[in-house]
Amino acid sequence: MLGNQAFARGLYEAGCAFVSSYPGTPSTEVTEEAAKYEEIYCEWAPNEKVAMEAAFGASLAGKRSFCGMKHVGMNVAADPLFTCSYTGVNAGMVICVADDAGMHSSQNEQDSRHYAAAAKIPMLEPADSAEACAFVKQAYEISEQYDTPVIVKMCTRVAHSQSIVETGERTEERTLPYEKNIAKYVMMPVNAIRRHPVVEERTRKLAEYANTCGFNRVEMGDTRLGIITSSTSYQYVKEVFGENASILKLGMVYPLPEKLILDFASKVDKLVIVEELDSIIEDHCKKLGLTVTGKDVLPLEGEYAQNLIAEKLGGKAPEYKSLDETLPGRPPVMCAGCPHRGLFYILSKNKCTVLGDIGCYTLGAVAPLNAMEMTLCMGASISAIHGFNKALGEESEGKTVAVIGDSTFMHSGMTGLANIAYNQSNSTVIILDNSITGMTGHQQNPTTGYNIKGDPAGKIDLESLCRAMGFVRVAVIDPYNLEECDRVIKEELAAKEPSVIISRRPCALLKYVKHQPPIHADGDKCVGCKSCMRLGCPAISMKNNKAVIDNTLCVGCGVCEQLCKFDALQPGEVQK
């Protein structure tokens, strides 16, 4: 079972009744898998803050609830996180945060364990699928016993690895009575002042619990070397050392078990901490007065693996053979027929300054399009273009655009757009509406008209929304039509007021999207000018200075055809 699938199984078995999440690699499948259980209400929320607040509401009402997100999603949800630590819960509430050390699919590699310590919320950290399932179930018990939300932290290698899980039955779903309790749930100063000591007392009790919690486990082996570790790092340590070291494997990483750590340290000659990213366990050990090895030899950045552990801790990694040759890389690219491509081509051609956002379209920044100059976080394109244009005025207004996907716009683009509407910068915002959340693997969102189960749902109309916010200039274009894109973008950049352009065309990978026959490349007409190559389409390549089309990839979108001045690229039908 995939780690995320096992996590969802844990939710099911724990009697969880309410799930609200925003997709984000590597956390997405927890919610997708949970949605397969009929007994659990599941939804995609517009963003992580909304998801966490919805899960809190369900917990308050008396149902066991859950919300899931990636590490950067936790930044968005940080506001409710810190205060629901004060209110505590009614029925159990579990939060999944999935870190991405190595940045396989993220803009940074922050360590979410800091959030547990900062918000004073207990955090469990499974090391494989079986633990993911078991820890989630125990997390609900801790949540209800200690009156606190509980975070279960995943990482890419636990979330996206499959290992064996023994499944159990679903605990019968209960609804705890909701009771009005203003002192506990209304966090205004007079009440919050009284709740803070409750949080501190709870943390002290949880620290005691950590000493005896079965998820923190000692595996005694050779006592000359003692290693404290958790999560996937535990697996690498076991792989390298087996019985040749003693291990304290932490399943609860906040609060940390002081007595257990001191006791373990007293039984080994040398103490080493193996933890990915920041030195949280290490710093804790040092605070306890222990002498430890950790980040002095192991890196603060990137993923760990067995060879790294072996090399850094005095072992030996295996030998291997190498080719004495630099191989061309294979970076991810926009798919053939991707609706973003035509639009980025036009932006590149018009030498626009493009402030970008988070999604598949971030690939517009790579060669040969090179049509993006900034990507920060969800929604930042719209907020930043406002500041950019206010700072530079006419110098930038006529050539700068913000680009943001439909899902990202719903996530945190609307507030930035409100700022443009309110404080009136002459900004041009392009919403790339491909009718799906693409990068994370096709999740529905409030603009698609469908819910997580694929059933019809509410649908937000982007044009009406933008007009309601005060935008007079709202245009809709088809990104497969280059002439139209070029004309409208020029018009809106020239206009002396804020405007929104909606570039609308569903993702070419969506099952309902019908593809055209592959484009036919006429070798006799092709002069090898390479105009079509400027699109960076994976279906087009040059062989013997002639354009050739890969029929297995081409979906016949016809964008390249519009660039060929020699009619060498023609719709597939011509072939027949």
Next chain:
Amino acid sequence: MTKNIMIVGVGGQGSLLASKLLGHLLLSEGYDVKVSEVHGMSQRGGSVVTYVRFGEKVYSPIIDKGEADFIVSFEKLEAARYVEYLREDGRIVVNTQEIDPMPVITGAAAYPENLIEKMKGLGIQVDDMDCLSLAEEAGSAKAVNIVLMGRLSKYFDIPVEKWQKAIKECVPAKFVEMNEKAFLLGRGE
């Protein structure tokens, strides 16, 4: 002793089905199995890697340099890219298909020549075959993954019927026959 199979290729080539098949097969053989893959960015036509590890007790979900008993590659350049992950006595099973990566498409780089010969020149055991043609012969270009599994099966002491049972469990019913043919073509039977 843990055995390691690394599956490499280009996003969209169907390597996930291959790892699913191996996972099913090895679990039914009573092994502890871990399969690890990366989702997200890497699927957009990028280089993709899946690790399959099995044995009595498997700890790490990933395969590191010098550890792979087998590298199963869906594409020639990708086999070369991960050659350092092979054990010194390991074996590469490779589809000789060439898929140009973006730097080659844009002309910034050339597709390297004679990769199979160069790998063999290092003393590596390379089992190269045109899986795309065999897959097409079986009925679909998409069956490259099962052709490769057929070839890989030759190096395992597991009866053919067990592999075929795993195929049945992993592919939709209407594609079973075609995939079984692809499997046997890959195996050379």
